[in-house]
Amino acid sequence: MPGLEFIDIRKSFGAVRALRGVSLAVREGETHALIGENGAGKSTLLKILAGIVSPDAGEIQLDDRRLSLSGPRDALAHGIGMVYQETVMFPNLTVAGNIFAGRELTGRGGVLLEREMRQRTRDLLARLHLALPPEARLEHLSAAHSQLVQVARALAFDCRVLVLDEPTTSLTAADADHLFRVLEDLRDRGVTILYVSHRLPEVFRLCQRMSVLRDGQHVGTYDRSAVTPDDIVRAMVGRDLPAREATTPPAGAKCVLRVRGLSRAPLVHNVDLDVAGGEVVGIFGLVGSGRSELLETIFGLHAADSGEIFVDDVRLARGSVRAATRAGVALVPEDRQRQALFFNLVLRHNLVLARAALGRSIVVRPTEERGFSTRLLETWRIKAPSVDVTPDKLSGGNQQKVVLARWLSIQPRVFLLDEPTKGVDVGAKDEIHTIVRQQAVAGAACVVVSSDLPEVLAVAHRIVVMREGRIQGELTAAQANEHTVMQLATAPVRRAS
Amino acid sequence: MRPLGRVWRIREASTLAILLLEILFFGWYLWPDSGTYHPFLNSSNALLVLKYSSIYGIAAIGAAIVIISGGIDLSPGAVIALASVVTGGLFVEAGWGLTPSILAGLLVGVISGLVISLLVIVVQLPPFIATLGAMGIIRGAGFIITEGRYYDLSRLLPRGWHPLGIPLDWWPPVVMIALAFAFQLITHRLQWGRAVYAVGGNETAAFFSGISLGRIKTSVYLISAILASVSGVVLALVQGQGKADLAMGYELDIIASAVVGGASLSGGRGSVIGAVLGALIFGVLRNALAQIPGATFYDRLIVGVVVIVIVVMDQILVKRGA
Numbered sequence: 001m002p003g004l005e006f007i008d009i010r011k012s013f014g015a016v017r018a019l020r021g022v023s024l025a026v027r028e029g030e031t032h033a034l035i036g037e038n039g040a041g042k043s044t045l046l047k048i049l050a051g052i053v054s055p056d057a058g059e060i061q062l063d064d065r066r067l068s069l070s071g072p073r074d075a076l077a078h079g080i081g082m083v084y085q086e087t088v089m090f091p092n093l094t095v096a097g098n099i100f101a102g103r104e105l106t107g108r109g110g111v112l113l114e115r116e117m118r119q120r121t122r123d124l125l126a127r128l129h130l131a132l133p134p135e136a137r138l139e140h141l142s143a144a145h146s147q148l149v150q151v152a153r154a155l156a157f158d159c160r161v162l163v164l165d166e167p168t169t170s171l172t173a174a175d176a177d178h179l180f181r182v183l184e185d186l187r188d189r190g191v192t193i194l195y196v197s198h199r200l201p202e203v204f205r206l207c208q209r210m211s212v213l214r215d216g217q218h219v220g221t222y223d224r225s226a227v228t229p230d231d232i233v234r235a236m237v238g239r240d241l242p243a244r245e246a247t248t249p250p251a252g253a254k255c256v257l258r259v260r261g262l263s264r265a266p267l268v269h270n271v272d273l274d275v276a277g278g279e280v281v282g283i284f285g286l287v288g289s290g291r292s293e294l295l296e297t298i299f300g301l302h303a304a305d306s307g308e309i310f311v312d313d314v315r316l317a318r319g320s321v322r323a324a325t326r327a328g329v330a331l332v333p334e335d336r337q338r339q340a341l342f343f344n345l346v347l348r349h350n351l352v353l354a355r356a357a358l359g360r361s362i363v364v365r366p367t368e369e370r371g372f373s374t375r376l377l378e379t380w381r382i383k384a385p386s387v388d389v390t391p392d393k394l395s396g397g398n399q400q401k402v403v404l405a406r407w408l409s410i411q412p413r414v415f416l417l418d419e420p421t422k423g424v425d426v427g428a429k430d431e432i433h434t435i436v437r438q439q440a441v442a443g444a445a446c447v448v449v450s451s452d453l454p455e456v457l458a459v460a461h462r463i464v465v466m467r468e469g470r471i472q473g474e475l476t477a478a479q480a481n482e483h484t485v486m487q488l489a490t491a492p493v494r495r496a497s
Numbered sequence: 498m499r500p501l502g503r504v505w506r507i508r509e510a511s512t513l514a515i516l517l518l519e520i521l522f523f524g525w526y527l528w529p530d531s532g533t534y535h536p537f538l539n540s541s542n543a544l545l546v547l548k549y550s551s552i553y554g555i556a557a558i559g560a561a562i563v564i565i566s567g568g569i570d571l572s573p574g575a576v577i578a579l580a581s582v583v584t585g586g587l588f589v590e591a592g593w594g595l596t597p598s599i600l601a602g603l604l605v606g607v608i609s610g611l612v613i614s615l616l617v618i619v620v621q622l623p624p625f626i627a628t629l630g631a632m633g634i635i636r637g638a639g640f641i642i643t644e645g646r647y648y649d650l651s652r653l654l655p656r657g658w659h660p661l662g663i664p665l666d667w668w669p670p671v672v673m674i675a676l677a678f679a680f681q682l683i684t685h686r687l688q689w690g691r692a693v694y695a696v697g698g699n700e701t702a703a704f705f706s707g708i709s710l711g712r713i714k715t716s717v718y719l720i721s722a723i724l725a726s727v728s729g730v731v732l733a734l735v736q737g738q739g740k741a742d743l744a745m746g747y748e749l750d751i752i753a754s755a756v757v758g759g760a761s762l763s764g765g766r767g768s769v770i771g772a773v774l775g776a777l778i779f780g781v782l783r784n785a786l787a788q789i790p791g792a793t794f795y796d797r798l799i800v801g802v803v804v805i806v807i808v809v810m811d812q813i814l815v816k817r818g819a
Binding site: 300301321322324325331333338339340341342343344345349353354356357359361362363364 | 685686687688689690691694695697698699701702703704705706707708709764765766
């Protein structure tokens with residue numbers, strides 16, 4: 001069969017089985033969606049296709065010929081071009097420099113043919129309807145434009161299969177629209193497109209067929225005409241989503257977290273926020289809207305330029321994590337691997353860290369520490385062989401629960417969570433949501449930042465939408481849906497006069 | 498006590514095993530053909546090895562702590578020399594008492610450590626550059642003070658001196674062993690030590706956990722420089738010299754000791770006891786090679802090979818353990 005075929009691909013990372021035998025076929029010339037929740041295995045499959053990761057078993061065939069990929073160069077040589085979610089490009093180089101990076105056109109003696117590369121860049125950009133000078137440095141371009149430069153880079157070398165990994169995550173609606181038109185144009189010219197996303201509206205607009213992955217397995221491949229978005233969601237999640245509970249904030253609860261006029265250049269502007277004890281507030285916004293920076297500033301990681309933060313009516317010292325944690329503020333950061341876990345330390349040491357930072361004891365008490373951390377594993381049902389292993393032996397969901405348990409051990413008054421279910425499986429996701437609700441019931445003020453809209457809708461009483469560091473508006477759980485939230489998130493910024 | 502789980506106990510035990518094997522090997526290789534006097538395995542040679550290894554060993558304790566925190570310190574050799582110059586100069590030329598001269602020598606460590614932490618934390622220089630610069634400045638200060646002279650402490654120190662009832666030659670190993678155990682305890686039983694491992698393992702996560710990076714980094718560079726100055730003062734007293742060109746190139750041997758003892762230059766791993774055992778491995782090697790005719794020319798080469806072999810073995814061990 002002409003086209004791209006994955007045959008029984010398997011891959012494990014330590015104890016985590018990322019792909020458990022995935023077989024799926026992409027027909028030549030079609031636009032095919034690859035859908036799945038975070039942690040379903042989409043990224044791993046793409047990395048295997050790009051030659052970055054080699055599979056434990058299975059093979060990839062292109063036009064019935066086995067592809068052996070030993071590196072990113074091989075994928076390109078076979079006409080497979082990748083556009084990554086986070087731009088892996090060179091901000092210090094020009095547009096032309098990026099497009100030809102690593103594959104520069106050279107003349108006799110290895111001299112760079114600058115003029116020719118610029119000309120070819122101009123032609124490529126014209127094909128993509130992009131009015132950009134080839135000499136512009138990438139760092140001066142918008143996120144949307146750099147994304148399109150990646151597409152141009154993939155096309156520069158006769159790519160037959162174009163793979164895009166969640167390309168619209170950081171794009172505005174208008175920019176996304178431009179990208180879709182470019183992709184439709186490419187499809188009409190016979191380019192096979194593999195489009196990875198969990199945004200169903202765009203998938204239904206763009207793709208003829210869609211394959212769903214769940215927990216490292218291929219659930220099914222569907223024709224667009226034969227399914228509804230609800231069918232796809234059910235396939236992604238593996239069950240019917242529970243009807244949203246009647247989520248009304250507890251009446252008459254006292255305000256626990258009060259933020260007034262908080263600013264920190266460049267990403268937080270004059271934010272006011274009140275969260276009552278027992279309330280869960282969801283913060284939604286596109287990448288770069290200042291959501292993480294807001295949480296980090298409340299937690300004291302950055303000193304605010306102006307504004308005040310009160311917890312239980314006590315004002316927090318500016319830019320002091322210590323003051324914040326003493327007041328009961330806890331932050332579960334966005335990237336657990338980079339920002340939360342210590343892979344050189346065993347779980348026991350990882351777990352007691354928050355409590356130790358609060359405590360006045362300067363001595364480590366191993367026996368007490370062991371008992372305390374073992375209890376944490378039990379309480380939060382973290383699957384780990386013992387407290388004496390390092391976090392890399394745990395699955396993503398359990399790693400995330402270690403980070404949660406670390407902060408829950410200080411019994412937070414204000415519980416801030418940044419993308420708490422990124423890259424965890426469906427089961428752990430549910431448990432994490434339950435933990436957040438329990439904390440709220442226990443009287444904590446909870447703030448959940450997530451770009452996963454169903455998650456925000458499921459867990460929050462109230463949704464605050466941010467854009468460019470400002471609060472654009474607020475919706476009650478009843479008012480909020482994909483449409484109203486996205487509208488606020490992408491609407492022009494209302495600047496304070 | 499189980500400081501950091503399985504891998505660590507294996508790691509320190511394996512460094513000790515290498516040291517013992519090394520001693521056995523040279524004991525066999527240098528076994529005398531006739532007579533009963535063993536040129537290598539005798540108590541006075543053992544003391545000699547311990548005495549000279551201690552100069553590296555004391556400083557290697559600090560180097561290991563810096564490396565565990567994810568940094569690097571190139572200045573200990575220079576600090577050793579300047580401390581010996583200051584102690585020697587004040588004692589011999591300025592007519593200060595011995596105790597104030599020693600304290601002044603240790604002050605060299607305090608000041609150097611503070612300057613280095615200032616460069617790393619406030620000026621935000623990479624530790625390699627900050628300590629490379631500091632190395633030059635500190636070494637240079639020694640030359641400016643001495644102007645090519647050296648201070649001879651030995652003629653002013655009492656003959657057969659037993660400070661606190663311990664013979665002078667015994668002092669370096671006693672100081673090294675005492676400091677090694679003290680810092681092993683500090684790094685594994687105090688929250689501060691835990692924080693040093695955390696910063697070295699994942700600086701961003703340490704920041705997000707509320708650990709004060711500035712405080713931890715200041716303390717590790719301060720400790721490293723103070724231990725180097727201790728080493729310098731001990732050297733000045735035992736060798737009876739204060740000289741600006743003392744301990745030339747020691748910084749690399751000191752780092753090598755820490756690395757052979759299990760410290761990872763990417764931070765987060767290593768131990769103080771391991772670093773001291775590493776210093777002893779090199780001390781034994783040098784001493785034994787000096788007794789094999791012609792082998793001294795191979796000294797540097799063998800040291801280089803040993804560093805690489807031991808670190809490769811360590812990597813294999815860690816992979817197995819993982």
